[in-house]
Amino acid sequence: MDTNDLLIELGTEELPPKSLKHLSDAFTQGIVAQLETARLSFDQVRSFASPRRLAVCIEGVQTAQADEVVEKRGPAVQAAFDAEGNPTKAAQGWARGVGIDVADAQRLKTDKGEWLMYEATVKGKSLTELVQGMIETAVKQLPIPKTMRWGSGSHQFIRPLHRLTVLLGQQVVPAELFGIQSSNKVTGHRFHHSTDVTVPHAKQYADVLRDAHVIADFAERKAMIQQSVIELAEQESGIPVWDEDLVDEVTSLVEYPVAMVAGFDASFLAVPKEALIYTMKDDQRYFPLVDTQNNLLPRFIFISNIQSSDPVQVTSGNEKVIRPRLADAQFFFETDKKTPLADRIGKLDSVLFQKELGSIGDKARRIAANAKAIAGALHADANAAERAGLLAKADLVSNMVMEFPEVQGVMGMHYARHDGESEVVAEAIEAHYRPRFAGDELPVSHEGCAVALADKLDTLVGIFAIGQTPKGDRDPFGLRRAAIGMLRILVEKQLNLDLNMLVKTAIESYGTLVTKPSEVQDQVVDFLLGRFRAWYQDQQIPVDVIQAVLARRPTVALDFDRRVKAVTEFRSHPQAEALAAANKRVSNILSKAESVNSSIDEGLLSETAEKALYGALQGIREQVSHAAESGDYAAALTALATLREPVDTFFDEVMVNADDDAVRANRLALLNQLRNQFLNIADISLLQS
CATH class of the missing domain: 3.30.70.260 (ACT domain)
Structure with a gap:
């Protein structure tokens, strides 16, 4: 070959x-x-x-x-020739189709009969x-x-x-x-x-x-850029502000990368560094430098596409380009500081959130009310959360954010500090957008969590209320991202809050705008729970584990997470497969019963195996109940795993559908109690082997 x-x-x-x-x-x-x-x-x-x-x-x-041998089977010999041995129309048609005469056809004999067959070698292209x-x-x-x-x-x-x-x-x-x-x-x-x-x-x-001065390999060119930026940054006693998307974009802009250092007037450092960094990265594709304390330095690195014979001119040119951009940021910042955030809230009433849901001003007031309620439930500073919620969107009408939208929230934090707002309020304003993307940091304070949850809830509830739910790949309001962000905050920050309570609070803040509150509540909670599946699948959690927990619909996100982790651990337990199969069997039996008693009559337990199962259930009931109530689902499932042997023996030796109605009903009640012990945690009958 x-x-x-x-x-x-x-x-x-x-x-x-x-x-x-x-x-x-x-x-x-x-x-x-x-x-x-x-x-x-x-x-x-x-x-x-x-x-x-x-x-x-x-x-x-x-x-x-490679040449290919092609076999094309024709009609059965019995159908290919008439009584006189002449080819039938079926045989002649097949032969024409493969380009031969019937007489040239081969024969294929099998146990089921004999067929005409054509075999040819097709030359490979x-x-x-x-x-x-x-x-x-x-x-x-x-x-x-x-x-x-x-x-x-x-x-x-x-x-x-x-x-x-x-x-x-x-x-x-x-x-x-x-x-x-x-x-x-x-x-x-x-x-x-x-x-x-x-x-x-x-x-x-x-x-x-x-x-010819072209580094054609993208990965090689990217590595050259990263290495040269690191080396130049070290010479400047700085650390480059990395951004993977920025590195990829710069790599895509040059064929022969040459890293160079330039600077700007240190007076610009009076402007919040986030605005300057955004200007350098997003507007000019520069790599800003910070010191070991993460303070911005008046230096940056840029990547040129030429090896200049006069690098000073290239550096000077880039410095001239960045100066007016930084000057704009400085002007916007100084101008914005003259108007307190609180005075900007009125302007938000003229900025549309959604035509059926009102203005951003309306949204800010709802966020404030919701944040106060959530912070209260967390025993945090409810007044600070309310204040942060009211001011959270005020920077949207500032000059800086209108020019550089990506610094919204961050500038709100800086303006709040300038206005004399408390640090809790200032930090919560910045944190309420978090997490902005997968892997982004979460709010630090409970007040920040309250405002972030309130903002996301307001959007979810409002958009669901007007029927603009995500369909297929379309999600113009970012509801999926908002839902995942909420779940991350609740789980990773260990916030023991019920989704029903959160959604109900948000619905109430909309007043009469939500015409079907109970329907919207169910839809939003189901949507949030459904996002757990995508989130856990990204963590390589098996789908059947997620479904087993979803079947019980626990609406406290933190509790949901504990169940998922416990069932994931249980799934690898040597007893898990047998107990899952037993639960599936019990579920099928109970589904066919017209009614099931809630209590068991010990006097009707006659078989040794059913007595043993009843005794085993009684022996672990308190342990399982205590573990489940305290959220230690792993311990509860470990205790339930000891039931495998009595369960297997019960199904081997006991006839559930006994002739005696009372005995049958008693055995169904026994199985029902067994199933309920597991259902307190998850429906393990959904686990796959």
């Missing part, structure tokens, strides 16, 4: 930096999928991506498909014949939300295509895409090597581009 290296590169104009890595992965996966579909083996796959190219190099790819279709399919499947046209043609792609490079070893493979013919040419760096360069062999692709 012959093998060679296959290179495919799409040379384009500058690709969207935030999409580059995703596009590269999709293109590579598309080509690999096509090779697998064509049954062409290969050794190693290397993906390349830079601002002006998507490429993949497949090493050791099979250069041609060469890789060079298949490449065109592979490229077209892979390009067609790229995740491109919006295409563009260029020139006078009708071709559409994410950016204009200028080069198509397709090599199998040294050979240029004929192919065409968007009117561009394949070649062995690639484009070098736009400034350092503006002429095209020839790739002699597919395996030399990365080296040829490196000589």
Whole structure:
């Protein structure tokens, strides 16, 4: 089997930096999928991506498909010939379809009879014949939300295509895409090597581009950026403010990264660092520097796409660019400080939250009321929580946040401190957006938790009340994220609050706007409980464990979590499988009974096995009850695991559906008590083996 290296590169104009890595992965996966579909083996796959190219190099790819033996069975011999031995229409039609005469057909004999059969060897296609279709399919499947046209043609792609490079070893493979013919040419760096360069062999692709000042490997380029930023930061006695998305975006903007240091006037440090950091990172794609105490330094690192012969000019240019942006932030901050947060609340009444639910001002007042109630339940400072809730959205109408929306909450905290609000209130204002994303930090104080919960609850209840629930992938109000955030706060901060109480409080704050309060309450609580499934699956918790707990619908999130952890531990117990099966059997038996007694008549217990089960149940009842009431579900399940032997013996030796009605009813009551002991924790009959 012959093998060679296959290179495919799409040379384009500058690709969207935030999409580059995703596009590269999709293109590579598309080509690999096509090779697998064509049954062409290969050794190693290397993906390349830079601002002006998507490429993949497949090493050791099979250069041609293996020949394939094709068998096509025809009609049974009995149906293929008439009484005189002449071919029937069925036989003639089949023979025409496979391209032979009936007389040339082979025979296939089996235990069930004899059939006409055609066997032929289909020659495999060469890789060079298949490449065109592979490229077209892979390009067609790229995740491109919006295409563009260029020139006078009708071709559409994410950016204009200028080069198509397709090599199998040294050979240029004929192919065409968007009117561009394949070649062995690639484009070098736009400034350092503006002429095209020839790739002699597919395996030399990365080296040829490196000589042309292009680091084509995305991961290599990213590592170069990270290492150079760290080294320069150390020289400045600073620590870079890392952001994985920022590193990826900068990597997608340059082909030949060169890290450089620049600075700004230290007077700007009077502005809250979050605003300055946002300006440097999000507006300019710079890496800010902080000291060991996390104080912002008046220095930053930027990545240039050229190796300048006059680096001072490059540095000076970047300093000139950032100065007006920082000056804007400084102006906004100084201007905003002249108006206290409390005086901005009135302006929130003119900012729409949702047309059926009122303004942001209405929302702020609801948050304040809900936060006060939640803080009271947590024995926290209810007045501080109420004040923080009222002020939480006030910075939305500040100059700084209107210019830099990402610093909302953070600026509210700084303005609250400036206004003389307590530190508890200031920190709770910033914390009420937390967690903003998966893995984000949670509020520290109970007051901050109260405001964060109140904000998320208000959105959940309001949107459910007007019927705008998430459907499919659509979740414009971020309800799923809000729900997960609530659950994280309740569980990870160990807050023993009932979801029903929380949701009911939020509903009451809406007054008559919620026309069906009990229905909305059930919907929101069910939605929150449903989010547990996604959250725990991310933690690799088996689905059957989550379903076993969900079946009991515990509405205290912290309690739900304890049950899940206990059942997860129990699931690995040697007795778990048998007890789960027994519970399933008991459930089936009880579901068929017209009625079940709540009490057991000891006098009707006649069989040794049923007496033993009853005794075992009585022996652990108090232990299980005490453990469950204290939330130690693991201990409760461990105690219940001792029932395996008496349960197995009961089903082996006792006939539940006895002829005597009283005995049968008594045995059903015994099984009901057994089942209820487990149902106090979870429905373990749902556990899979």
